[in-house]
Amino acid sequence: MTKFCLTVTCPSKRGIVAAIANYIAETGCNITDSAQFDDADNGQFFMRISAEAETGATLEALREGFAAVAQPFAMNYEFHDQDTTMKVVIMVSRFGHCLNDLLYRVRIGALPIEIVAVISNHMDYQKVVVNHDIPFHCIKVTKDNKPQAEARIMEIVEETGAELIVLARYMQILSDAMCQKMSGRIINIHHSFLPSFKGANPYKQAYERGVKLIGATSHYVTADLDEGPIIEQDIVRITQSQSASDYVSLGRDVEAGVLARAIHAHAHHRVFMNGNKTVVFPASPGSYSSKRMG
Amino acid sequence: MTKFCLTVTCPSKRGIVAAIANYIAETGCNITDSAQFDDADNGQFFMRISAEAETGATLEALREGFAAVAQPFAMNYEFHDQDTTMKVVIMVSRFGHCLNDLLYRVRIGALPIEIVAVISNHMDYQKVVVNHDIPFHCIKVTKDNKPQAEARIMEIVEETGAELIVLARYMQILSDAMCQKMSGRIINIHHSFLPSFKGANPYKQAYERGVKLIGATSHYVTADLDEGPIIEQDIVRITQSQSASDYVSLGRDVEAGVLARAIHAHAHHRVFMNGNKTVVFPASPGSYSSKRMG
Amino acid sequence: MTKFCLTVTCPSKRGIVAAIANYIAETGCNITDSAQFDDADNGQFFMRISAEAETGATLEALREGFAAVAQPFAMNYEFHDQDTTMKVVIMVSRFGHCLNDLLYRVRIGALPIEIVAVISNHMDYQKVVVNHDIPFHCIKVTKDNKPQAEARIMEIVEETGAELIVLARYMQILSDAMCQKMSGRIINIHHSFLPSFKGANPYKQAYERGVKLIGATSHYVTADLDEGPIIEQDIVRITQSQSASDYVSLGRDVEAGVLARAIHAHAHHRVFMNGNKTVVFPASPGSYSSKRMG
């Protein structure tokens, strides 16, 4: 039995939910989970539905038939098979904790993604990546070769069919062109509680300001550095007894957790861009379960 | 324009959401928020919808017309006017922090409740209650007069039309008869992270066990002491440097917060009993807003 | 038996702890709690000791005799009687939750402070303050009368012997002169996770930025608005379903808790200014206990 999730955005209007729910019922599907959000500020409607095709409807047929429902409401919509994993390219520089964390989560089936490539501007993690039977690409970036380097990255994205790039502590700034081209398809982890401490050395900035909590922020990448729509944030308490190098260590767990939760939400189609903000719906039942023990 | 929320429970079945959404649309209402839960264990379906009657439908008419929708699905349902406050009786013994907290929240309009009476087995809080223009009843409870005392309590509940009793650190155990009669209508705050440390002196028990976090639990009251369906819980970190009397103080804020959140959820019709558990849906947009500044 | 706490700051140097501990022992006192911090960045040493004068030494004698210990190390030091409450002036504008929270905590003996006056630029809270038998002063502030208004505030501070001013959501900016005069003696609560969202309307700023956590920050007031040394911070999670007016309500509990913890730390002499940062030592055993139940 096909299990799928349907995401819809359109201008808010009476009758949307009925139109969608009718279609789902008429096609023999049962809604097992749903969430909606009406943004009173901009009149935009967001919905995510999990359903099961109890009488054998295929995703293709469902998708096709939905066009007639969508048209009068000007809906943007997507049907996603719940058993499909999302292809992801991970990019990393020298801090490897997020990479290590994601490799483990993917290995045990805790995230509905397939890592189709790891790209780094350093060689440090070649061995660990290769040991996971994942292609590793070292693409050095200099002032002079940036366009070529990005072209090579985009080649890999296209060849692998990756739908998402995860910047897992990748320390090179992407060009505006690439950010725009991949809008909503690049997730970054920044090691501060944005909008505090943008740019370089956020832990050092936090130390110097004397904050009592440090944080991490996962966001979509836009041309404005550290300004993209925020998906997830979290914090950890520190005291005067922790130095900036302690922050690096304590922040590691927060960063890895925040990034993993952001990817979980994105890969389960729970995140919607809403201008410079995001709508993030709760996880569906069973979606945290992992397939293996370790 | 009438704003209302509709709650529905019934056996899970294809077409429920469509039937509900159609009715809402046909009656000229717009769904502004919705949440659902299908319990795979017992096949029970739970839904809560917030909607606005954009074309003038009255709640009475909506309620009446819905019977035909509900019947084939064997739905239990309720329509609640969002502008109506729930009448609540608060019961308290000698620890007054939850009472004080609730008085403040109600005063500033942060909870959709009206405190129609405060009942205590002590006189300590008569003055503070009366200063809030709320009737105060001192009902002493002894081994001998328990039935009479409870009869008097129930009289007050009926006279005031209270839909909910909140045990805000009320230290007398209610009779099985009263618990059953008021099933799902009495909320208690227990000062431990249940199911740990049931019964008397939970902070002392926690201190002796040497836990590193202490907690509070808000639950519906059933005949089994401290065993009712849990609505909300939270914790606070402690160290060896805190004594059991420190716990009492640190726990105070957690207790007050947990109880207030449980009442917020219940009074906004976000909580459903589900056997010995609860379903608690997220807060609707704007429902945390308060009317006054202080 | 006199219980006291001793705070010491001086340049870090071998033998400080021994010198202090010897003095304490020689004068017949027993150390029941201690904490120290060596700031490797600036070579500054901070210590706080709780002790009991087991053989009858008076605080006056201890203080006097300590001069000889302090001199060779260039120590700044203070002896504080643990039974003395700190006199505090609270200032508030129109948001009353922090005021209400502090009035309750002081009433039950949960904070070692005495509120000697409440000053407001509005009349809203006169009645509630007077009902607590605390003098209330309404001092309007306009562009023209600011120097006179501050002079009147300082008069009250001096007349009451207040050691601390708490800005409990007081919305007027204090003059540089007053900030400097009262350096380290004014604590503010800002309703954001500083350094994010300085200045006006931080919740609106947070809403527009789309953060997933909102926070509050308690700090000493300096001439640079919202830039003073941070004492305590905390956060609460929000989603797209909360509006800026929901933030105001959800933030209220965080603000009140953060401010109360900052005052607890300050009034127990656990906070040290360290340039633009603070050193905050853990609470001593028993220091959270309160005297009354409600």
Add this chain to the structure above:
Amino acid sequence: MTKFCLTVTCPSKRGIVAAIANYIAETGCNITDSAQFDDADNGQFFMRISAEAETGATLEALREGFAAVAQPFAMNYEFHDQDTTMKVVIMVSRFGHCLNDLLYRVRIGALPIEIVAVISNHMDYQKVVVNHDIPFHCIKVTKDNKPQAEARIMEIVEETGAELIVLARYMQILSDAMCQKMSGRIINIHHSFLPSFKGANPYKQAYERGVKLIGATSHYVTADLDEGPIIEQDIVRITQSQSASDYVSLGRDVEAGVLARAIHAHAHHRVFMNGNKTVVFPASPGSYSSKRMG
């Protein structure tokens, strides 16, 4: 320059701190961090001091000379070189997340331990352990061979000089004899917020009880199952939408974090057994820093 930490426990008495601090100063050492706790219930004193031997004193000499200080106070004490790593044996069954987490932390130098062996009753993690150049031992445990299996485990502990056994989701119950022999030297992670949900299947128990937070507890192992002194606990929020298998996944991060923090505390000599409780002092400055980036 030798950096060391000194831990002391003895009956509480005036002059202890002075005696210790004098010795430290006289031997040319500078105290950089200290914490103490007086247990008012049992009159026991606990202290941990970090210091630097600025004038060349060796740890051996310091240890020897301290005997004269310790004797009149009946002190138990230990001097630990801060650059020494603690030898640890990790035991694991089929859930590998804590093992994976610890391997990573040790690899980047975030914990002051050396994993000298991994013992499992299954073969699942042989490859990953061997790839870290750590000896892997598969020791099957049956009803019949338990004494022999434990004898083999103890042999490995003795051969490797391990000071600590970490049960990283090891699902066999150790014999009373082994628990007693290794008292204070075996740390377990239990996947519930103890004392709730002892024994088997705690997540299933939690699911059936309908709690709103699930937790993990790290504790020293004693003959009473899940009753040993608690070192560290933490929780994560769940809702009705999470099943028991979701708990397993969500709990994984909490378990790994709690266990790592407990080991950090133990290996830095910050944990003291105090009857059935523990004293856990804060981390010293810099002690969270790790040596490598990934």
